[in-house]
Amino acid sequence: MSRSAPATIALWLGAFACVVGGVAAGVFAPPPYGLGGVALVLFGGGFVHALARRPRGGRRADELRVGWPVLVLCLFALLEAPIVLGIVLPFMTLGVVLEAPHLVPAYALGPVAGVGLLLSILLLIRMGRHATGTHGRVRATLVAVGMLLRSAGFAIGAVVLSLALTDPNALMLGLGLEERLMPVGQMPAIVESFRLVTGAQGTFRLLQVALVLSGAGFAIELFGCITCWFLLPLGFRRAFWAVFDVLALAGFVVVTLLLPIRPAASAPNEITLPSIRLATTTIFLIRVLFRFIPIALDGIEQFGLRALVAARMMRAKKSGFLTAIGALSILAVSFSSCTLTTTLSVMGGFRNDLKQKILGNNAHVVIDRERGTFDGWAPVLATVRGVDQVVAATPYVQGEVMITSSTNLGGAVIRGIDPDTIGDVTDLPRNLRHGQMDYLREPERLLRLRPAEMGAGLLRPLVPADDGPRGSLLDEVADVLDTASPPAGTPRDEDSERIARDIDEFLFDDEEAPARPAAAPAAPDVLPGLIVGQELARTLRLHVGDEVNVVSPLGELGPTGPMPRSRPFRIAGIFYSGMYEFDMKMAYTTLEAAQSFLNVGQAITGIEVKVRDTDRAEPVAIAIASALGERSLRVRAWQEVNRNLFGALQLEKLAMFITLGIAILVASFCIVGTLSLMVQEKRREVGILKAMGTTGEQIVSVFMIQGLMIGSLGAATGLGLGYLSCFIMEHFGIHLNPEVYYIDRLPVHIDPSEFAATGIAAVVVCLLATIYPAILGSRLPPLDALRSS
Amino acid sequence: MTASAKPPLVVIDGVHKRFLHEGRSVQILEGIDLVIERGEMLSVVGPSGAGKSTLLHILGTLDLPTAGRILYDGQDVTRYSPGRLATFRNYSLGFVFQAHHLLPEFTALENVMMPGMIRGGARAALARRAEALLTEVGLGHRLTHRPGELSGGEQARVALARALVLEPMLVLADEPTGNLDSKTSESIHALFFDLNRRRGTTFLIVTHNNELADSMPRKVSMRDGRIESDLRRFSYSGPFRDGPSEREPTLDPTDPPG
Numbered sequence A: 001m002s003r004s005a006p007a008t009i010a011l012w013l014g015a016f017a018c019v020v021g022g023v024a025a026g027v028f029a030p031p032p033y034g035l036g037g038v039a040l041v042l043f044g045g046g047f048v049h050a051l052a053r054r055p056r057g058g059r060r061a062d063e064l065r066v067g068w069p070v071l072v073l074c075l076f077a078l079l080e081a082p083i084v085l086g087i088v089l090p091f092m093t094l095g096v097v098l099e100a101p102h103l104v105p106a107y108a109l110g111p112v113a114g115v116g117l118l119l120s121i122l123l124l125i126r127m128g129r130h131a132t133g134t135h136g137r138v139r140a141t142l143v144a145v146g147m148l149l150r151s152a153g154f155a156i157g158a159v160v161l162s163l164a165l166t167d168p169n170a171l172m173l174g175l176g177l178e179e180r181l182m183p184v185g186q187m188p189a190i191v192e193s194f195r196l197v198t199g200a201q202g203t204f205r206l207l208q209v210a211l212v213l214s215g216a217g218f219a220i221e222l223f224g225c226i227t228c229w230f231l232l233p234l235g236f237r238r239a240f241w242a243v244f245d246v247l248a249l250a251g252f253v254v255v256t257l258l259l260p261i262r263p264a265a266s267a268p269n270e271i272t273l274p275s276i277r278l279a280t281t282t283i284f285l286i287r288v289l290f291r292f293i294p295i296a297l298d299g300i301e302q303f304g305l306r307a308l309v310a311a312r313m314m315r316a317k318k319s320g321f322l323t324a325i326g327a328l329s330i331l332a333v334s335f336s337s338c339t340l341t342t343t344l345s346v347m348g349g350f351r352n353d354l355k356q357k358i359l360g361n362n363a364h365v366v367i368d369r370e371r372g373t374f375d376g377w378a379p380v381l382a383t384v385r386g387v388d389q390v391v392a393a394t395p396y397v398q399g400e401v402m403i404t405s406s407t408n409l410g411g412a413v414i415r416g417i418d419p420d421t422i423g424d425v426t427d428l429p430r431n432l433r434h435g436q437m438d439y440l441r442e443p444e445r446l447l448r449l450r451p452a453e454m455g456a457g458l459l460r461p462l463v464p465a466d467d468g469p470r471g472s473l474l475d476e477v478a479d480v481l482d483t484a485s486p487p488a489g490t491p492r493d494e495d496s497e498r499i500a501r502d503i504d505e506f507l508f509d510d511e512e513a514p515a516r517p518a519a520a521p522a523a524p525d526v527l528p529g530l531i532v533g534q535e536l537a538r539t540l541r542l543h544v545g546d547e548v549n550v551v552s553p554l555g556e557l558g559p560t561g562p563m564p565r566s567r568p569f570r571i572a573g574i575f576y577s578g579m580y581e582f583d584m585k586m587a588y589t590t591l592e593a594a595q596s597f598l599n600v601g602q603a604i605t606g607i608e609v610k611v612r613d614t615d616r617a618e619p620v621a622i623a624i625a626s627a628l629g630e631r632s633l634r635v636r637a638w639q640e641v642n643r644n645l646f647g648a649l650q651l652e653k654l655a656m657f658i659t660l661g662i663a664i665l666v667a668s669f670c671i672v673g674t675l676s677l678m679v680q681e682k683r684r685e686v687g688i689l690k691a692m693g694t695t696g697e698q699i700v701s702v703f704m705i706q707g708l709m710i711g712s713l714g715a716a717t718g719l720g721l722g723y724l725s726c727f728i729m730e731h732f733g734i735h736l737n738p739e740v741y742y743i744d745r746l747p748v749h750i751d752p753s754e755f756a757a758t759g760i761a762a763v764v765v766c767l768l769a770t771i772y773p774a775i776l777g778s779r780l781p782p783l784d785a786l787r788s789s
Numbered sequence B: 001m002t003a004s005a006k007p008p009l010v011v012i013d014g015v016h017k018r019f020l021h022e023g024r025s026v027q028i029l030e031g032i033d034l035v036i037e038r039g040e041m042l043s044v045v046g047p048s049g050a051g052k053s054t055l056l057h058i059l060g061t062l063d064l065p066t067a068g069r070i071l072y073d074g075q076d077v078t079r080y081s082p083g084r085l086a087t088f089r090n091y092s093l094g095f096v097f098q099a100h101h102l103l104p105e106f107t108a109l110e111n112v113m114m115p116g117m118i119r120g121g122a123r124a125a126l127a128r129r130a131e132a133l134l135t136e137v138g139l140g141h142r143l144t145h146r147p148g149e150l151s152g153g154e155q156a157r158v159a160l161a162r163a164l165v166l167e168p169m170l171v172l173a174d175e176p177t178g179n180l181d182s183k184t185s186e187s188i189h190a191l192f193f194d195l196n197r198r199r200g201t202t203f204l205i206v207t208h209n210n211e212l213a214d215s216m217p218r219k220v221s222m223r224d225g226r227i228e229s230d231l232r233r234f235s236y237s238g239p240f241r242d243g244p245s246e247r248e249p250t251l252d253p254t255d256p257p258g
């Protein structure tokens, strides 16, 4: 019996997706292994579908009873229970159980999993009582294969993970117990730890194999279960959903009334309750959405013949296979648009973070010369301040120098600023971790410092300290940034700073103490103040009040050419801007001190300007340029100054959009398959409609509307889930390794226009995917279509 | 007068139909010539497998003849584009399939409304007309039933109502009363005659029911893909609203073409 074109296409598509997904799973193991699973499912499904269409042994399909496949299934389910309950969970919990037996009840998850398994076994046994025909056999076998693969994956994974967990080096890299129980925020660290340990043990490949196996098995099982579900009697299914929905509604009401939506400020790591609330709400909303679908279809039916026929076809009882791949294509669209929006939001978060830091540390508009300095800047400054939209302006002079401390030296850019007006233009005063801006103006105060004010640039804990995650320096800094208040001087801060300083001195100062000018018994001189970044302070081991030497390579002309010129400064403050470049390179002093040190007389390098609306800095720059009317002066907005940086970010974002857009494209393969089969199953209807005078264009629309419905439903749920995951990341906070990212938690920026773009892109791709099957449907000759029944 | 100036409603001109069956060509229709005038009622009879349904499908533009022409109002519909054909079918033809072919996802009422919806009519008006027609064929109490919930005879009547609802100029019916009891059949036949009289609708009805075939003014017998006989009953005065006398029967039993 020859197969029809759509079935062949579905087969080939499935095979193609299988190869692509398999290769992808092999190359980048962890994330796309689910994709590989989906692809395998497609392939298997297409294959099974093709097989199921062949009448075997001349017997009518529905005479066969389900028999042995269900037995096999039950056997696997029974085997799986001990694997999950007996091997995986105990090994996973081993470390914790030994250390803290009182935490064992937290693993009530185990019994929950057991109850779930019991339920699935009951379901299977119930299915066994129904004559499910060839289709039932095929689907049950599919579930069995999926279970087998998953069990194998679980077993391998359990062995590998337990080996890794019992490795003395492993134990989750020094995480606290709470974090081991609910490792949401530390997931990357844990994954990284397992990767390292399994790598060292030589089982990393095996772990990947296990992941791929269980992922593929799970996908197959899910697919099989969805199709099997539709073999159950309608009454049973209705009753199940009725009970489920009542429970979901009750759960929703209860969690909305009782549980908080975000973690309490005092315990930001206590995310269990908010998680339960979010999960319950999500399940409830998804069920509401599904309950809403029939009503929506009723509404759609009012929009003319095409919509009416499309909606009825969507509602019609379809073969289990078609239903399953229909559901799968909705899931695929949903999943890919969810990842796309989430990724874009995170990238937007990074971009925003960067922008905020750039805007905090730089002026919005900079006026300078292409090279060199300029004199007579007072009238220029006055003109600039008079320009509309300009909030503040401050002059600066800058030059490249070396800074040497008693222990080390580093290159820096020294910038002379006006301490009175700099705060109006940049965030420097608010970024000070130690010291004060006033010390620039009155350097003599630096000689009478309290020890607590000196601060330590050296210590920075890698992981949150014992007093909770807010104990790290970075979090304090984040607090400072958030509230824009001066560094907190609470007793605890003073304590920790004093301890830090003690440790610092103990570690480094003993043998070098004589070399330290600050520690010299001789009366110290009053020196001009210098504010340096935290990273520079760390490398040079500087504290507020320490003396440093600043060396300018371009000094006076000596007998052998330019002589380096050197002058001592005293550290007046240490700032943390959040940008590594700034924290490593910038050193601030007063305008006068810098002018005399750089030997430029009264000249300045440029003027920094703050404008009212940062996004409209460019027009303001143009306005300033025309107000100045001087060609030798360059007026640049921050966008122009940082053009390369933002260009690269933009490009990266585009690349991400395209890469993940391909995921939507793969999802659209599912839609092509679904609609091809739909065309196949609805041949007779198409023939009848054509005999009554339906045009080809109308038939095309009917199928395209169905694709549109699948796509919109997928996109709607996907955007909802994407928003949800962004919400979770934003409010629960995903911790990052600050050593790598120079930022302590994952930044998230939810941009409605990106969500809209993703939604539109998903729907458009789905619509495009429908074109071919729809045209296929419209080309059916009416009589052939009628005969096919 | 105007009617006689027009070309006949349908001219079937040397229609042949061959099917390819397992590589061999099977001749089903071997040169059919037939002229159907406006407002005529003719029955097509013949043994099973004579090619009646095949001829009907070709007449209904659902299939193309291997050779020959089908002229409606002098226009060769075998050369129409698919789009034009669809419009033609919707506006001019009503088709009753031997196997009924109702849309399973739609209720009886919606099935009857479907041709009108394809044309783009207002649903409320269509629903009223469809309901009236279904009541007329005795299904007023089955409006919201789906085809799966209807008996075979009820399905046949829904299919019939669907073919009649837009009052097409030609109704092609393939054993429309094949599985109905005699009483219901008779009322359906009365409906045909009534429509023919009131609206001048042309009917071509394939039937195995000799009573019906004999009650029709014209009876075409087919055998082995040819027309065996084409008989007109002269006693029949005709339903023509505008002057039945002008419509002289021209032919005695037509010679089957050789």
Ligand SMILES: Nc1ncnc2c1ncn2[C@@H]1O[C@H](COP(=O)(O)OP(=O)(O)OP(=O)(O)O)[C@@H](O)[C@H]1O
Binding pocket: B019, B020, B021, B026, B028, B046, B047, B048, B049, B050, B051, B052, B053, B054, B055, B098
């Ligand atoms: N697609 C086809 N391929 C091959 N042969 C066909 C095809 N369609 C019809 N036939 C053959 O054409 C012949 C005529 O079929 P048709 O359906 O026209 O008969 P009929 O006169 O309507 O018979 P009945 O009274 O039983 O409905 C049959 O012998 C049938 O086998």
Ligand SMILES: [Mg+2]
Binding pocket: B052, B053, B054, B098, B174
């Ligand atoms: Mg027939």
